[in-house]
Amino acid sequence: MRITVTGAGLAGLTLAGALLDRGVPPGAVTMRERRGGPVEAAGAETFLGVPPGLLDAVGGRSRYPSATRYLDRAPAIDGIAVITPDGDRPPTRPTPGWRFITHREIVRALEADIADAAVPVRYGVDGPPDDEERRTEDWIVGADGVHSAVRGTVEPDACAMPVGQRAAFGSLPPRAVDLDVESGVLTFVQGAENSALGILRTGDADLVFARYSATASSVSGLGFPVVPGALAAYDRLLTEGRTIDLFEAPWGRWRSGSVVLTGDAAHGKSPAYGRGAVDAVDDARILAPALLDGADAVDGALAEILRRERAVRAASRR
Numbered sequence: 001m002r003i004t005v006t007g008a009g010l011a012g013l014t015l016a017g018a019l020l021d022r023g024v025p026p027g028a029v030t031m032r033e034r035r036g037g038p039v040e041a042a043g044a045e046t047f048l049g050v051p052p053g054l055l056d057a058v059g060g061r062s063r064y065p066s067a068t069r070y071l072d073r074a075p076a077i078d079g080i081a082v083i084t085p086d087g088d089r090p091p092t093r094p095t096p097g098w099r100f101i102t103h104r105e106i107v108r109a110l111e112a113d114i115a116d117a118a119v120p121v122r123y124g125v126d127g128p129p130d131d132e133e134r135r136t137e138d139w140i141v142g143a144d145g146v147h148s149a150v151r152g153t154v155e156p157d158a159c160a161m162p163v164g165q166r167a168a169f170g171s172l173p174p175r176a177v178d179l180d181v182e183s184g185v186l187t188f189v190q191g192a193e194n195s196a197l198g199i200l201r202t203g204d205a206d207l208v209f210a211r212y213s214a215t216a217s218s219v220s221g222l223g224f225p226v227v228p229g230a231l232a233a234y235d236r237l238l239t240e241g242r243t244i245d246l247f248e249a250p251w252g253r254w255r256s257g258s259v260v261l262t263g264d265a266a267h268g269k270s271p272a273y274g275r276g277a278v279d280a281v282d283d284a285r286i287l288a289p290a291l292l293d294g295a296d297a298v299d300g301a302l303a304e305i306l307r308r309e310r311a312v313r314a315a316s317r318r
């Protein structure tokens, strides 16, 4: 069995581990990654809220000791609170064991664990697999994110679609944001057009993000029920922090012959669902055994992933 995984992100790295756990030898899995080398740890990146045991289904601490250590140390989310457009504050939902992680640091830790397991990673390789790989590999997995290049070999002409929103995120000094929020409670402030401000206040920092209309240059006109001073802090984030335009994956086929899509490459969705990382890891749990059992099993796995996706999207956005 030979498997090439394009994309050393959450989906690709957890799939590699899940394959090793099912007895696939490390040399039988090759990872191709566009980045020139392993991701660096320092610096703020996209924040993700994740439940406890994120990696349990794909080997947990024994497969991913560095990533589990990172999860253990990441700021705790003790609860999730929402401030509605009317300024109401429904009861906080407790979230025992949840963590607020950065995309960059969890990927760095997963990468270290996969390197320790001796899975070869070819860095600086961009784009879909070449003809030689298509001839020699039993499976080619596209785990290359929402802007997947591998998708073109499954669904030619299918491109990621803009959500019409942008996200800004960053780390501000403690209490830089003039908001009355409880420390350790991930708080969302809802605005117009599905826009949201988010904050997790820790002892060390206000970890903040905003999701807002891609045509807006300020959050001030978006009807957030908070004091102007707080909006000014978020507006500084929009101009000085890191911002990204948000995209969703087009829905279509997720397999063509020996090429299979997983993670955001298959079902990347708006961060409003707060689920993409969790689902990328869950894909690995479902897909890894199926890859060893052949095309029918893979189609069954993709059908299960599709069922989960439909259920997630039917549930309300936060």
Ligand SMILES: Cc1cc2nc3c(=O)[nH]c(=O)nc-3n(C[C@H](O)[C@H](O)[C@H](O)COP(=O)(O)OP(=O)(O)OC[C@H]3O[C@@H](n4cnc5c(N)ncnc54)[C@H](O)[C@@H]3O)c2cc1C
Binding pocket: 006, 007, 008, 009, 010, 011, 012, 032, 033, 034, 035, 046, 047, 048, 049, 050, 103, 125, 126, 127, 128, 143, 144, 145, 146, 147, 148, 149, 150, 167, 244, 262, 263, 264, 265, 268, 269, 271, 274, 275, 276, 277, 278, 279, 280
């Ligand atoms: C603002 C924001 C907030 C979010 N919040 C949450 C949250 O709270 N909870 C949650 O669960 N999820 C959240 N998500 C979603 C989560 O980050 C993604 O769903 C998850 O990272 C998807 O993992 P992936 O491995 O499929 O893709 P990625 O993590 O994007 O990894 C893809 C990898 O493929 C590589 N690559 C790309 N193109 C190529 C190519 N052509 N050739 C080779 N390699 C390539 C990339 O360099 C990258 O390493 C959020 C996302 C955003 C943007």
